[in-house]
Amino acid sequence: MQPLTEQDIRASFINCSKGEAKRLAVPRDLDARPWDDLDFLGWRDPGAPDRSYLVTERAGRLVGVSMRFQTAQRGFLHRSMCSLCLTTHPRGGVSLMTARKAGAAGREGNSVGAYMCTDLACSLYVRGKKALETGTRFEESLTVEEQIERTTGHLAAFLDKVYA
Template sequence: MEPLDEATIRASFVNCSKGEARRLSMPGRLGEVGWADLDFLGWRDPKAPANAYLVLPRYGEVVGLAMRAAAPHKSQLKRSLCALCQTTHAAADVSLFAARRIGQAGKLGNTVGTYICADLACSLYIRGKRKPSTPTPRVSSTVDDEVARTMASLNKFVDEVLTDNA
C-alpha cells in the first residue's frame, strides 16, 4: 500500500459525514506505519474501541469506511474465522464489524457486517508478521494469492457498503 497522509485518509471516508471524518481518531503516527506490509490500513479508536476504520486503495482511489465493532466474545476456547484473510483465531480475537451504508439507506440505519480480525491486522497475518493466539496451519498458497483473496473479500464488503438500497 502506498503511504497516505492524514488529509487523504480523512477525505476518503464514504459512509460518514465530513464532520465525523474530521473528528475521528487517526492511527497513531502515520510516518511509522509499515506501509509496505499493508494491503489496507485498519485501526480502532483507542479512546472508543467500538469505533473502527478501514482505508484501502480501490480502483485508483482511496476509500475509507467507518465501522462499529460488536462487543467482544468472551471465549478463548472457541475459534472464529476472519472473513477477509481466513485466519483462525480465538473467538475473542475476531469481531463483527458493521458499516453504515451510503446514501438514504445509511440515513435509515441500514448497515452491512462481516467478521474481521479484531485488531484489523489481516495483512500482517497473511505475511506471517503477526501470529494468531490459536495458530492453525495456513492453506498452502502464496502470499500473493492470499492477498488477492483478502482484497476480493474486502472489496465485496465495500461494494455492499456502497450500495444505497433504500
Template sequence: MEALTEAVLRDSFVNCTKGEAQRINLPGPLDEIFWEQLDFLGWRDPKAELRAYMAVPWKDGVVGIVLRRPQSKRGGSLLRSSMCSLCLTVHASSGVTHFAAAKAGAAGRAGNSVGNYICSDLQCSRYVRGHLRSEAATTMEESLDPAEKVLRLRSKLEGFVRSVLGDEL
C-alpha cells in the same frame, strides 16, 4: 498500499459526515506506517472502544469506512475459535469481531448497514504475510503461499467495500 496523508484519509470516508470524519482519531503518525506491507489500513479508536476504521485502496484513490462493533457482555473463550471472513485467519473467539458499517449515501442515512467478521485488531495484512500469528488453540494450515493469500484478501476487501458503497458505486 500507497502512503496516505491526513487530509486524503479524512476525505476518504464514505459512511459518515465530513464533520465526523474530521473528529476521527487517526492511527498515530502516518509517516511511521509500513504502507508497502498493507492491503488496507485498519485501526481501532483508542478513545471509543466500539469504533474502528479501515481505509481501502479503491480505483483512483481510497475508500474510508467507519466500523462499529456491538457492546460485548462476555469475554472470548480460548477454547472456541472464530475465523476472519477477510483473511481467513482462525483466532480464539475474542480475536474476531463482528463489525458493522453503515452503507454509503442515502441507504446509510436510512439506517441500512452491512457487517462482517474481521480480525479484532484489523491486522489482516500482517496475518496473511506471516508477520503475525494467531493465538488460537487450533490453526488451519493452508497450501496457498502468502502472495495467493494477499490476492484472496484483496478480493474479499473489494467485496466488502462494494457492499458498503452499494448504489454509490
C-alpha cells in the same frame, strides 16, 4: 499500499459525514506503519472502544469506511474466523464489524457487516508478519500472493456491499 496522510484519510470516508470524519481519531504512528505490507489501513479508535476504521485504495482512489463492533469477549475455547483473511482467533480476536451503507441507504440506517480480525491486521497475518497470540494460521496450499489476492477480493466484496 502507498503511505497516507491524516488529510488523505479524513477525506476518504464514504459512510460518514465530513464532520464525523473530521472528529475521528486517526492513528498517530502513520510514519511507522509497514506500508509495503498493507493492503488496507485498519485501526480501532482508542477513545471509542466500539469503533474501528478501514481505508484502502479502490479504482484509483482512497475509500474509507467507519465501522462499529461489539467488544464482548468469548470463551477461551471458542474460535472465530476472519472473513477477509481467513485467520482464526480465540477469545474475541474476530468481531462482527458493521458499517453504515454509503449514501441515502446509510442515512436511512441500513448497514452491512462482516466478521473481521478485531485488530484489523489481516494484511500482516496473511504475510506472516504478525503472529497470533495463541495458536497458528492454518497451513494453506495457496501462495502468499494468492492469499493476498483472496483477502483483497473479500475486502472488495465487503466494500461493494457498503456501496450498494
